[in-house]
Amino acid sequence: MNVLALNWKKRCPFFEKSAILEVGNTSIFHYLISNFLFMNININFTGMESTEAIKEYVTEKVESLTTFFEGIESADIDVGMKSHHHLKGNVHYAEFKLQIPGRPSLYVVKESDDLYKAIDKVRDHMKVELEKVKGKMNQIDREELRDIKGYDPS
Incomplete structure (x- = not known):
C-alpha cells in the first residue's frame, strides 16, 4: 500500500480496506477520491x-x-x-x-x-x-x- 493511500485510510475511516487497491504507482482509492467524490x-x-x-x-x-x-x-x-x-x-x-x-x-x-x-x-x-x-x-x-x-x- 502506498503512503498516500495509507494516510487517506487513516483520515477517512468510513472507507473499507477493499477500496484501496494499487495499480502501478497510483491507487484506485486515490483515483476515486480525486475524480468521483x-x-x-x-x-x-x-x-x-x-x-x-x-x-x-x-x-x-x-x-x-x-x-x-x-x-x-x-x-x-x-x-x-x-x-x-x-x-x-x-x-x-x-x-x-x-x-x-x-x-x-x-x-x-x-x-x-x-x-x-x-x-x-x-x-x-x-x-x-x-x-x-x-x-x-x-x-x-x-x-x-x-x-x-x-x-x-x-
Whole structure:
C-alpha cells in the first residue's frame, strides 16, 4: 500500500480496506477520491428571495475552494439580510460551513453592506482556514514519513 493511500485510510475511516487497491504507482482509492467524490452544496436564503444569479455565484465561490483543499464533503451556505442589526441600512451576511472527512467542521461568517462582498469575504477567510488545515495535515504526513524512514533529527 502506498503512503498516500495509507494516510487517506487513516483520515477517512468510513472507507473499507477493499477500496484501496494499487495499480502501478497510483491507487484506485486515490483515483476515486480525486475524480468521483463530489461536494454536496446546500444554499439557504434568510430574509431575502433566492435568485439563480446568487446561487450560481455562491456555487462558483464554494467550488473554487476545492483548488486549495481536495476532499471537502459538503458545504452548508446561508446567505441573507439581517433584520435586527445595530447598523443602519441593509446588512447582508454570508456563512459557510464546510465538512472535511476526519476533521471538525470549518465555520466562517462575514457581514457587509453588499451581499456579493460578504460572499467574497467569507470565501477569502475560508481559503485561509483550509490552508491552515492542509498545512497541519502535511506536517502529520511528514512526521509519519520520517518515522517510516527512521529519520532521527538529533
